[in-house]
Amino acid sequence: MQATLKKGAVWVALAFGTTGVQAASRVDIDTIAPKYSAALAKSSATTAEKLGLGNSDLKALYSQTLPNGKVLTRYQQLYRGIPVLNSNVVEHRDNSKAAPSLTGAIIQGLASDVPTATPQLSSSAILNLAKSKVPKAKFEEEQVQLYVHLDEKSKSARLVYLVSFFAPNGNQPSRPFFLMDANTGEVVKQWDGLARVNATGPGGNSKTGQYEFGVNYGPLDVSSNCAMDNGTIKTVDQNNGTANVSTAFQFNCPRNTYRAVNGAFAPMNDAHFFGNATVKMYRDWFGVGPIQQQLVMRVHYGQNYEGAGWTGGTTIFGDGLNQFYPLVSADVIAHEVSHGFTEQNSKLLYFAHSGGMNEAFSDMAGEALEYYLKGTNDFKSGAAITKTTDALRYMYNPPLDGNSKDNAANVSPFDNVHYSSGVYNKAFYLLATSPGWNTRKAFEVMFDANRLYWTELSTFNEGACGVEQAASNRGYNVSQVSTAFNAVGVNCDNYKWLAEQLYLAYTGRPGDPGGLKYWTDNMAAAGVPKTLVEFAAAYSSNPSVKSIVDGIALSTEAQAFLPSDPAGSHYQLIGAVFQNEFGRGIDSSNNGIWNHRINSGESTRQSAPMKIMADALASPYAERKNDALTVGKKVGVSLRFTEHVNEPAEISSYITPVGLSKGRNLLKTVTSATQVQAFIPTIDATIADIVANH
Structure with missing residues (x-):
């Protein structure tokens, strides 16, 4: 087969040279780099100039320095000052004198589709319009962000608002998200983005058995007057209500036993300790916290609420009833907190492939926290809080729960993200158990991919490219990453x-x-x-x-x-x-x-x-x-x-x-x-x- 295309290959290359960009389109940086080879070779050229962009069209978000000295910087593409959805540029610099390399994707040709950057609808008007579509009396954590969005169906770009808010509703809380046309108010996409599921004291439940903080685990890190607020984390008692409580729970020093419920001995203690441990894990391993603000843990949320979630600014944890014990185990805590990390970094949207990746990353974080605390983990999600099953999800064999998928070929665009997450969960398990790997190393490359390479609408295949790049950056075995993803029907789009x-x-x-x-x-x-x-x-x-x-x-x-x-x-x-x-x-x-x-x-x-x-x-x-x-x-x-x-x-x-x-x-x-x-x-x-x- 090799010899038959040599003549055609030359013709192909010539044909490619005549191709031009006519309208807005998303392009991989590696396919346009040759066009700007002169700029790439000039050390004085800015990152934007190397991509044929104006200097005001690219904004540095943050940098990350790896143990090997490599410095990675993530950029956001802008169009007339407005962030461009699903674009991403990462610059890689090492200790050599070689020119830095670039990877990612940008949107070209925006001017033809978006002649003006001024929306006809204001952010307040669009927020009210979104609220009118959700018949709830109260809203929290309201967020509105203007973007330029390249619509995959119409293949044209337009101004959109990404709108979200938390809507408490007894035991049926939701977090509606809307992608809305900034000029007409048309709803482009709508989905529910509520990501579910040195004092002493008891913890655990009837399934795990009782353990002691200060004995079996470290002590509870609280203030001098035993308020559950140490600056890093604040834990509040919702007392089975849904209104946002702002005051940290306080107990009589030095031991907290408040309060046993639904088979658990003191959920406040579990939430506070494991929440604090999640922050410490991120800081110890990566030098950054999981979220930019203080972590707020809202415990005893709702009446017999069988769920947990990230609301966009806080975390909520119900007491459970028939299916679950109070949802405050280590992996559940790290899971919900890590939805905050994803929201503030890659911003993976909570539907389709990106939603499955979002959910899987949080499952991975749960396993990483178990490994951080004990040096081992079970690759089961929620095993400590389920009543009717052994676990909620099984990363080593996702279909065991009866719904999750373990291969991308079985995933449809409409699958629940908790079930499509099985694809990346299985890949994570395979990678973490590969020779030379462990749970920490596997989570490191997923963390780097989330922080640097994944975008709002990343697909499974695009996400794998980010993980492979992250492994390469750290000097880890990239082939083993490819093998793990290939085993679940995912491949870096190469x-x-x-x-x-x-x-x-x-x-x-x-x-x-x-x-x-x-x-x-x-x-x-x-x-x-x-x-x-x-x-x-x-x-x-x-x-x-x-x-x-x-x-x-x-x-x-x-x-x-x-x-x-x-x-x-x-x-x-x-x-x-x-x-x-x-x-x-x-x-x-x-x-x-x-x-x-x-x-x-x-x-x-x-x-x-x-x-x-x-x-x-x-x-x-x-x-x-x-x-x-x-x-x-x-x-x-x-x-x-x-x-x-x-x-x-x-x-x-x-x-x-x-x-x-x-x-x-x-x-x-x-x-x-x-x-x-x-x-x-x-x-x-x-x-x-x-x-x-x-």
Whole structure:
């Protein structure tokens, strides 16, 4: 396959050079950097100038210095002084004299879509309009922020307000979020963003058993008069009400036993100690607190309230009833506090992929606090406070709770974020238990990604790129990060994954190292879309994509692998593609559909294997989820295979007819149930067999 595209690749590069930006669009910095190579080489150029932006269009937010001396600075893109939603620039400087590198994404071409930066509606008017849509008598934690937003559906930019507030309502509190057009008041998006779930004294509940602060854990850090306010954290007694209490709870020194409820011995103590411990963990490990303001813990919230949450400025913890003991365990406390960290850093919005990542990061923080306190953790969320189940969520096997997903292929845009969080939770577990890793190291790279690389609308794949970059910055094993994410159907949007998908579609085997590098280099030079769904959609309109696909499809290897058909018929091709990609025979409906698409010109024989795979990946239907999952597992195995073929004897043995055949046979055994990491010994055994018997 490698040799067939050399002529086309040159043409691709030339075609790419004629491409221009016509309207607002989100672009990766690494794809536009060559255009500004002269500015990048000038040490005197500002970061904004290196990206072709005005100096007023980029604002430094904060810097982070890693133990190895590398300094990372995050910037916010501005348009006429207004922050641009879902943009992000990070500058990396090390101790060498080399020019700093840049990564992230910016929005280009805003002027054509947003001619004025003055909204027709004021912030107070938009807030009142949002409130009118929520019939509640009282609102707290009101927040309104003007942004420039590139709408993914319309592909145009506009001024929007991001509005949120906390709405207490007895035992049904909510935190409505609205993305609203700043000129018309149109609701672009709406969702509920309430992120749920040296004194002494007792703690714990009937499930954990009673423990003592000052004996089993450290003492309670309170003021000299035993008020639960040490400057870092303030713990208040809601006394089963919902009105915001501002005075710290105070007890008679030196021991607090107030008050036993619902099987717990003193929830105020648990909340205060674990909240303070969360702040200490962030400061000890990263040099910053989880939130910018004092942490406020509102305990005994509501009547028998079976929940906990971050309200946008404080945390609330109910006493539970039938499902939960009071929700003040270490992992639950760190979970809710860390929603505050996310809100003040990446600002991941609480829906779709970004919402799943938001929720998962908080679960990770819960495990990190357990590890910080005890040197070990159980990878179970809420295990200490559940009454009817062993735990609330299981990071090592998310589907155990009956709802959570453990692979991105099974996630739909409308899934509850607590369930879609299983994808990143499983990746975190796999990474933390990888050789050379532990829970702290895994949380370090997630923390860095959240603080530096994730944006409001990050996807699972984009988020993985941030974690890989964070691992690279710290000198950790990036390949192990990739392996953990690949195992749950997530990949950094790089061209390796796309190239392996094309190898599978057209040759039924994993790529070889030389061929994979060749194709990924050409894809990068052409700047083609990085996901197969977008890549396939561009086949008819993007000459670069068409040249690559046709070059692969017409290669000698692909022509030999995929069957031919009589004129006007494509049934053998379609059936072979379904068997190769999904490991199943084709149903009559799909057979007819794809035969018609090829005959009508909607597709071609060259593009059909790719488009059939893309159709499965993009399908919202449950019956296609298993097909998408199978593709993800096959590609995950392919990536590991190609990485492990790294010795000269292995490479030369693999690219023989016998070696390629054994590679195909390996992928035939991969199903939707295959666990990629557990499959690695089989991969290594296959490579050894290829070397011995090629």
